[in-house]
Amino acid sequence: MIEITLEVNGVSKTLQVEPRRLLADVLREEFRLSGVHIGCAHGACGCCTVHLDGTPRLSCLTFAAQCDGASIRTVESVGGPNAENTLQQAFKSEHGLQCGYCTPGFIMTLLPFVEEMVVQKRMPDDAEIREAMSGNICRCTGYHGIVAAVRKAVSTGLEAGA
Amino acid sequence: MKAEQPRHIGARIQRFEDIRLLSGSARYIDDIRLPDMLHLNFVRAETAHANIVEVDTSGLADLDYPTWVFTGKDTAGLSMKAHQDYPEMQYSEQPLLAEGKVRFVGEPVAVVLAEDAYKAEDAAELVFVDYDPLPVVGTMAQARDPESTPLFEGWNGNVIVQRQMKGGNLEAAKAQAAHVIRRTYRTQRQAGVPMECRGVVASFDTASRVLTVWSSTQMPHLVRTYISEELGLPESRIRVVAPDVGGGFGVKGQVFADEVLVAWLAMQTGRPVKWIEDRREHLIASIHARDHEHTLEAYVSADGRLLGLKADITVDNGAYSTFPFTSAGEPGMVGKVLPGPYDFQAYEATFRAVATNKCAIGTYRGVARPSAVFSQERLVDDIAAELGLDPIEFRLKNVVRQFPYRNVLGFTYDPGSYAEALEKIRELLADDIAEAAASRNSKTRRIGVGIACFIEQTAHGTPDFTRRRVPIETGYIAARVDMSPDAGVTIDLGLQNHGQGLETTMAQVAADALGIEPKDVFVRHGDTMTTPYSVGTWGSRGGPLGGGAVHVAATKIADKLRAIAGHLLQAKPDQIVLAEGKASVRDNPGSFIEIRRLARIAQRNVDQLPEGMTPGLEAHASVDGPADGSYANAVHAAVVEIDVETGKTKLRRFVVVEDCGTILNPLVVDGQVRGGVVQGIGSAMFEHFVYDSECQPLTTSFADYLMPLAPEIPDIEVHHIETPTPLTPLGAKGLGEGGAIGPAAAIANAVANALEIGVTNTPLNTDAVWKLARHIRGQA
């Protein structure tokens, strides 16, 4: 067991973990963050994506032990219990989700992409949006609604910044 | 009585369930945690066919933490029995844990439980199984060889069942035919792969004698019934809960051995037991789908009329029979649906299921029909090519146009829009068809357009299952609707929602019947303790039957509200209109009473009720499927661009024209269609579950089992035609599966069109397309 301190969604906690525990499991079990979903446990579906020091990271390919001192963000912190973030709202209005299992991973993967587009003040084309989500598998929506949601979130961001 | 003016049915309402799914507060099976819970890890067969010599669990004794281990000797006699009532069928029971023999790689041989999931996995590695290998039955041909080693004692060969269905005079059709076209088509083995794996948690409360089972299932009531019968517990003491379910697609629409086993283990150990399937287990040992071979022979007149069809159908079922649709379900379905949307009156199908040392075939979105429609629609294009006819013209000439239509097997088709959908697709694809023709001059880049025209029997009812003699037995969906004194409505629904938007669409239906807003309707589902007995969500029945049941039950409450309002407003009940929260007298809008007030009167101020009326606003209704179901129809079109020299096939466009009758919510309908289409694209181009010659699975991770990713997929264009059916309460037909049924046929037809060659097999991956384009590259 080793001692680590994680800052998760703004709250720091020090805990003892076995080195082999995946970050995904520690976030789920020790922090009770059920929005972290495990879809494949081999880095091929994107369901478990969280932000590690601001960057999307597959929490099933990360040992919690590696994250001592790191800041971690999960979907729970993005728009609160009412999912008020622009991208979350766009997923809702554009039907970018059905069963919801892959959804937190998509949100965490695409948030920085949407933010980057707004910073760059441009609307990405569909191919670029699809490439940005190419590490995430959705089995329900056929991606159509997710692409539309990204477009809508970027456009909302551009309007707000204009 | 129908709602006056539907205000909510048909509206593009955003889904109520989204907030919990988007915010991370949904609760899936892996989020169920109980005190003192044990975690289960399976020891699974590593060889496909073998006698078990010994299961050595002695290594567990050295561990410094407690473990529990069980083998087939402990569960002896407990099994999955999925018997179809065909006298000639060879039955295959699946023991909960293998007894004496294993029959596919991944079959559970033992379980190890520990207080921590990681430790349970460590401990399971210490169980050693000694196998004495048997000859493997790995292909349809091997299984049909009478000399092959039978998978089960007492079996005669490995053909599980072979039967025929026929109608009309096939010999006469053949004699009359100017053209006889015979082809063999093959669709590959696949896996369904919801993003959430399966999982089961069970807990037995010794005080109340209640067994609670949480399972990621589409059919909680059937799980309850099966557990009750197999473990000998009263159904009243079993509660099955499907929490949020992360996709099902039919995969979770069967009762699995592990659901019974985990329940049994919770009782044996006296501790809650949790099993969460991992992705490798899911791929090798949940269920598989498709794996068909069809040989079709069509008889066609000189002027291009389809006169008759003869079919020989084989499905490689794998080792076991799944409950409740059995190992005969898949090939039987092909025989039943091959006549499709075409008008001909001579038909004969021979269908068989064969057993191999592979994971069992079960239901997956479309169930047999993606394969049947692939063969049917490839055949139609092959006939058109042979006769030199335009494929759309040929279809227009042969599709059913008069409804109701009684088909060659005696099934009655309710009204649809087969010809109209074909006309519409021709108009939408005109430019692509021209571009495809122009690309014929190229030896490097070809464009092709392909269509698939199909019907789908949806909302199967009890008579359909009685005819098929399958253990599902019935197909009704029930709903209980309850209006509280504050006029809020609760629906306890026999369907289970795993992405279909039922918490929204069912609220729309109730709101229209009751004159309230959908947001004031709370839909509960997936819990046998609160919901009325029903078969669950599968077989495209949610909208037509679930929606129907909600409508009927809500209408009973509405009738009572109208009676109370009529009493208070001194009008006849049938003059009362429920809308926008008010009960008003027709043609006299100034005379009204708030529905909220009526709800309170019905349950609190009951002294104001009409004389003799009992208090309460609660109603139950169940709606069964029509005798022959209700037939939805669609035309799918694919436009492909093929790099002749690399085989790389780009899907440029995919267009759907579909007719599912009354649309409850276009947002949801479009989403169901698009999601289904992309699964169908996976079937057509990417997904293939591969075994080697020893029946070792080769595609056991997402690095090998390839599902469509976003960059490979175009936007899916969806157009609707709405032909309401008279056979369901709201005019809705089923639509959950349709999207997945057409793409393999449409894409194969597009490839065939681009390359001017017959296509007989899926998947059309780069290797396959490159080989099909050989003649264009000028290679032998």
Next chain:
Amino acid sequence: MRPAAFEYHRATSLEHALELLGEFGEDGRPIAGGQSLVPMMNFRLARPGHLVDINRLPLDTMESDGQVLRIGALTRHIAYFAHPLIARHFPAFLEAVHYIGHPTIRRNGSIGGSISHADPTAELPAVCVLHDAEIVVRSTAGERRIKAADFFLSAYVTALEPGEMVVAVEFPVPPANSRGSFIEQAERSGDFATASIGVTLEFDAGRIARAALVCCGADLVPIRAPEIEDFLRGKPLDAPRAAEAARMFAASTDPVDDHVASAGYRRGLIEELTRRAIEAACNKAVEGR
């Protein structure tokens, strides 16, 4: 699908990492991005007793003296997109990086991890072989420099000895009259390649002065094509006889036949991608791109 137990060590310096790896030998593995190693551990196909976390070591630098570009082992794939030297001198490298996995993998995966994992169709091993890179490896015994062609021994097998780790990869900077191209085909975007071809060529007075060609998908390691490289020398840029070279090369390969692709298809694909890659590099030279 969770890893077997191991001990975790966070290296505080390169020397510390090497001491730890020296101590654990076969039973120790460095971990960087974990994008290749951790899936293997989750499947329990890899079960190192000790993981030495090198993520906090200063090994993520890219520096050049004009002759050699030295890429630190912890350099993440995403870094190449924005690096001027890569854009100017290593077009085949840059094109190859676009084919690596997907955005999250590119942000977290490292060059040291990718080449140590040695997947037979991964992009960076191919790029190393194409550019005659030298793999700089260290252990407590000191430094070894291994030519890329000698580093990859078989699928998932490298010349690394127990206790050694990759610290950097050194790429000779190609001369100004050099162009390159990398083309890959996979079933889906981001998948490991069915086949890929990388080409660099130096040109002089409208002709190819020197060519290098690497191929994945023909063998268990990325292979060079010396006969084709010889054949191309002296050929005109505007008509490089790429098709002939491609035919010759494909005919000399003996790719595997498996459930992913047949040997015949792989060979056909190698031929076509070779032709396209040579033509693309020549076109860049002709067009002065």
